[in-house]
Amino acid sequence: MDREKENILNNLKRSGPGFTVPKTYFEKLEDRIDQSRDSIDANLQEYEENTERKLKQKSVFTLDQIGKNHGFIVPDSYFEAVEPKILRLEKPKIIPLKNNFIRILSLSIAASILLFFGIKYMNTGQNTKNQLVFQDEEFINWIESDLTDLNSYEIAEVFNDMELEQSLYAEDDVFEYLNSVDIENLILEN
Amino acid sequence: MLDEEVLIGQLKDPSTRDASYRTLVSTHKERLYWHIRKMVLNHEDTDDVLQNTFIKVFKHIDGFKGDSKLYSWMYRIATNESINFLNKKANQMHVDMQTLQEKRIENLKADTYFDGNDIQLKLQRAIVSLPHKQQLVFNMRYFDELKYDEISDILDTSVGALKASYHHARKKIEAFLVNQ
16 A cells, blocks of 8 residues: 555656746746846836936935035125124123122012012902001001102112022123113112 | 144233234134024124124133133034024024024025025025934034034034934935925
8 A cells, every 4th residue: 555655656756746838938038037127227217317307397406416505605804804893892891890789789679579479469359357457547657758669778678688599690691681771770760 | 823722821811811812713703603603594693692602702711621622612602602592582582493493594585695596595494404403413514524523522422423413414404305
């Protein structure tokens, strides 16, 4: 039985797999591959030409084509003129101010903010038993005593023990602010 | 060119300060101007930022420790001044930095001091479409032709990261130029 199976397999092996190809298939195959390759190359070339044409139509440029000219220009003789202007800045005209003035100014600003919020919150809502209630007479006395016109020094005196955080107003910002306003008006206003 | 260490010494010495300031301004004004101009875009604002940059340089030169090169330190000041300026403008206009830059690019069309053509304008649009640091890296490498180690010194970023950043910036700009 085993020998019979072996003979069948040997016969099959000898007769081959049974697949065939057309005559001269392998001779013509190379020509057909070459033709296909030429056709692919032609299509690719056509695609590249079309793309290039489309890019040109869209005015598309690569960085290398644009180059390094950014298009910015300066007024004539600008660099000659700017040099003395910069050198004049070397000694900026900063009005010398005593530290006390800056401190008082900072305190005045802080006091004004506190006063603003104080007034705002005192004016909201209905009076309750816990809130202060002023009599007319007290108001008249207050106004007659000229207490309505507190100046920044008096406000600063009230908040004498208050320390401002250094980061609240950077020194540069204070100088920039002082340079941008009229000092005389600032003093008069405060 | 005057040796940098000598110049720094002269800047810190009151007897030679004035002359060395002139040398400093004369040597660096143009490079700093163009660095600022490419960020700020218009001439008048660049002029203001340039002057503020030199004020900061004058003010802080005594504190300059020489950890980096003098011009890197000045470039860094100019960069910070430009960014601060743009941030202030954006805050004033209640817009973000990207919108502000796009508006400033559109203003270039009518700017007397911009004579670029449509392609150069498009390149500027492509640059402002990048994240801010990539803009800086691209401008410094492409237009200013600074070396990576010089940019590294200015932006305090590793050379490897800068190379990657420049590569990405270039790719994005090329894609912008083709697609937009």
